[in-house]
Amino acid sequence: MSPSTGTIITVAPTGAEHAKADVPNLPVTLEELVSTAQDCERVGAAMIHVHIRGAEAQPTLDLARLKDTVAALREQTNLIVQLSTGGAVTDPESDRLRVLDALPDSASCTMGTVNFGDDVFHNRWEFIVELHQRMRERGIVPEYEIFDLGQLASLHRLLDKHGLPAGGHVHVDLVMGVPGGMPGDTETLVAALRMIPPGATFSATGIGRTSLPVMLASLSAGGHLRVGMEDTITYARGERVRDNAQLVARAAGLAKISQRPPMPADVVREVLGVKGEKGLADVAV
Structure with missing residues (x-):
């Protein structure tokens, strides 16, 4: 199965924005996260x-917790484990860089600063370069997060100046529909595809009500999908999401209808150049 005949489905189950008090079914403990991961793997996530x-259900980048999370997910699922280096918008750069010491299979690398609702998500050029280089040293495959079209120009600049990432393959996630970022519509996705580096694969994420339009647009353009309660807590108008597996199952169903069924994790590892657990463990930090 190749990227053109199958679909990579990523689940983003928690995020840093929703409060557990407001979204009681949000998975925030390690046990909840592992259970969610297993459910999502069963219905198509790779x-x-x-x-x-943390202990009070607040976002944290605590390294010990991150290491425990990576270990538990590896032990109890076959999913590719990708850690966010974005954290919450208030997290300092030092904490965000230290995420890589948990040695996940993959990690996000956001390609620029963006207005994020009422906040600002800061990503200085020097910080982006540092993330890119540290991931390559550790054998961690980056997913380049793109919140606006100009960040694709920054990605070209990064690759031209600092070379290919760990694994040798470029994978991009278009995060669409964030207030302050690019719109979540077909026209914008098409414009983004004109700027993606040659040979790169891409997934697309629609935030909130843009979730379904972006999903359909990405599938029609040969792209992959990210879904989950980080990005939307509404399944349909007036209907809250039951759990993350519900969103993954819908994505998997649409992928099958598009004749590009969900790709298993082992195939996705080959496509993205992700090393196995042993390969990461052998990399000196």
Whole structure:
């Protein structure tokens, strides 16, 4: 199965924005996260994009918790484990860089600063370069997160100046529909595809009500999908999401209808150049 005949489905189950008090079914403990991951794997997910929460269900980048999370997900699922280096918008750069010491299979690398609702998500050029280089040193495959079209120009600049990432393959996630970022519509996705580096694969994420339009647009353009309660807590108008597996199952169903069924994790590892657990463990930090 190749990227053109199958679909990579990533689940983003938690995020850093929703409060557990407001979204009681949000998975925030390690046990909840592992159970969610297993459910999502069963219905078609190959990769999990992880934010973790602390004892009071608040976002955290605590390294010990991150290491425990990576270990538990590897032990109890076959999913590719991708940690967020974005954290919450208030997290300092030093903490965000230290995420890589948990040695996940993959990690996000956001390609620029963006207005994020009422906040600002800061990503300085020097910080982006540092993330890119540290991931390559550790054998961690980056997923380049794109919140606006100009960030694709930054990605070209990064690759031209600093070379290919770990694994040798470029994979991009278009995060669409964030207030302050690019719109979640077909026209914008088409414009983005004109700027993606040659040979790269891409997934697309629609935030909130843009979730379904972006999903359909990405599938029609040969792209992959990221879904989950990080990105939307509404399944349909007036209907809250039951759990993350519900969103993954819908994505998997649409992928099958598009004749590009969900790709298993082992195939996705080959496509993205992800090393196995042993390969990461052998990399000196």
